[in-house]
Amino acid sequence: MIIQDVISHLENLAPLSYAEDFDNVGLLVGDKNTKLTGVLVTLDTLEPVVDEAIEKNCNLIVSFHPIIFKGLKKLTGSTYVERVVMKALKHDIAIFAIHTALDNALYGVNDMICNQLKLNNKQILIPQSGTIKKLTTYVPVDEAESLRNALFEAGAGNIGNYSNCSFNIDGTGTYKANSNANPTKGEIEKTHFEKETILTVIYPKHQEKQILDTLFNTHSYEEVAYEITTIENKNQHIGIGMIGELTNEMTEEAFLTYLKEKMNTKCVRHSTLLGKPIKKVAVLGGSGSFAIPAAKDTDADVFITADLKYHDFFSAENKLLLTDIGHYESEQYTKNGLVAYLKKKITNFAIILSTINTNPVKYF
CATH class of the missing domain: 3.40.1390.30 (NIF3 (NGG1p interacting factor 3)-like)
Structure with missing residues (x-):
C-alpha cells in the first residue's frame, strides 16, 4: 500500500x-x-x-x-x-x-459523541447548503434508460431518504456535423433531427468527477451537451452538529453526572438549571457557540459543546441547558x-x- x-x-x-x-x-x-x-x-x-x-x-x-x-x-x-x-x-x-471534513461527515465527530452518550434518532443539526449539484444532459430516447441507470450506479439521484431520482422530458434535438466530426447518428454536413430525452439528476458535489466520467463514458455522442448547477436543498447527510434522544429522560442533575462520566471530563460548565427533564440532546464537538440558535430551533433540552464564553451562557435565555465540556474532551x-x-x-x-x-x- x-x-x-x-x-x-x-x-x-x-x-x-x-x-x-x-x-x-x-x-x-x-x-x-x-x-x-x-x-x-x-x-x-x-x-x-x-x-x-x-x-x-x-x-x-x-x-x-x-x-x-x-x-x-x-x-x-x-x-x-x-x-x-x-x-x-x-x-x-x-x-x-x-x-472539519470529519466535523461535517454523517459518521464523523458528532456521531461519535452521540454514540458515546448512547443517543437515538440521530440527525444533522445544521445541514450544509450548496453541496448538492444538478446535472442536465440531452440523450437519444433509446439510450436514456441505460444512461440514467449508469448515473444512478455512479451515485447520482439520491436526496434525503429517496434514491433513483431524476426528471425526464422528451423532445427533438438538432445538430449538423462538419467534416471534422465523427457523429454516431446523422450524416456529415446534414442537419440531423434526433428524438432526445432531457435527463436531469442530482448528486453530491464530492462525486462530480465520477458522475461526469460516467456521463462521457456512457453517452454515445461525440460531443455531449450538459450543464451543472447548484441547488438550494440542504444536504441532510452532510453538516455540522447532531441531534439525538436519550432512551429515557433524565433530570438535569442526573444528566450532568452522566455527561461527565461518558465524556470523561473533570468539569462541566453550564448555564442556569431550568428544572426541566432532559430528553432531546444537541451536540457539536469543538467550538460551537455559533450553533446555539440552531440548537434552540430544534427544541433541544440541552446543547453540548466547548469553548463557550461568558456572554454565550446568557444566550440560553431559559430555553435550554448549555454545557461546555472542554474542547479536547468533546473531540477525544x-x-x-x-x-x-x-x-x-x-x-x-x-x-x-x-x-x-x-x-x-x-x-x-
Whole structure:
C-alpha cells in the first residue's frame, strides 16, 4: 500500500470538499505515493506524537487537527509548529489532517459523541447548503434508460431518504456535423433531427468527477451537451452538529453526572438549571457557540459543546441547558473512531492509536 490508499479511505468517510473554507485539511506534509509502513492516529500532531510515530515505524500520522493552520513563512524551529514539520520531514513521516471534513461527515465527530452518550434518532443539526449539484444532459430516447441507470450506479439521484431520482422530458434535438466530426447518428454536413430525452439528476458535489466520467463514458455522442448547477436543498447527510434522544429522560442533575462520566471530563460548565427533564440532546464537538440558535430551533433540552464564553451562557435565555465540556474532551474519542474505521478497511498494516494526551488545558 501507499499513503494515498489510506487517504482514499479517509476521504470516503469524510470528503475533504465538505471541510469549512477556513480550514486546512488533507495531506499537509509528505508524498502521497510513498510506500506505507504504518499509521498513527492522533487528535493533534505534536513533537511527542512524531517521536511516537518514529518509535512505532509509522510513516503516516492521521491527525484530527491540522498542525499547519496558517501559512508557514519559514522553518527555523522557533515554534512548535515549525519543529513538528521539520521533524516529520527529517524522518519521512507524512501528516494528514481531516478536521472539519470529519466535523461535517454523517459518521464523523458528532456521531461519535452521540454514540458515546448512547443517543437515538440521530440527525444533522445544521445541514450544509450548496453541496448538492444538478446535472442536465440531452440523450437519444433509446439510450436514456441505460444512461440514467449508469448515473444512478455512479451515485447520482439520491436526496434525503429517496434514491433513483431524476426528471425526464422528451423532445427533438438538432445538430449538423462538419467534416471534422465523427457523429454516431446523422450524416456529415446534414442537419440531423434526433428524438432526445432531457435527463436531469442530482448528486453530491464530492462525486462530480465520477458522475461526469460516467456521463462521457456512457453517452454515445461525440460531443455531449450538459450543464451543472447548484441547488438550494440542504444536504441532510452532510453538516455540522447532531441531534439525538436519550432512551429515557433524565433530570438535569442526573444528566450532568452522566455527561461527565461518558465524556470523561473533570468539569462541566453550564448555564442556569431550568428544572426541566432532559430528553432531546444537541451536540457539536469543538467550538460551537455559533450553533446555539440552531440548537434552540430544534427544541433541544440541552446543547453540548466547548469553548463557550461568558456572554454565550446568557444566550440560553431559559430555553435550554448549555454545557461546555472542554474542547479536547468533546473531540477525544475522534481518534478512536478513526482507528476503528481504518482497521475495518485496512487489515494488513498497523493502525495504531496514539497514546499521547495532547490536551493543552490542565485542571487543578
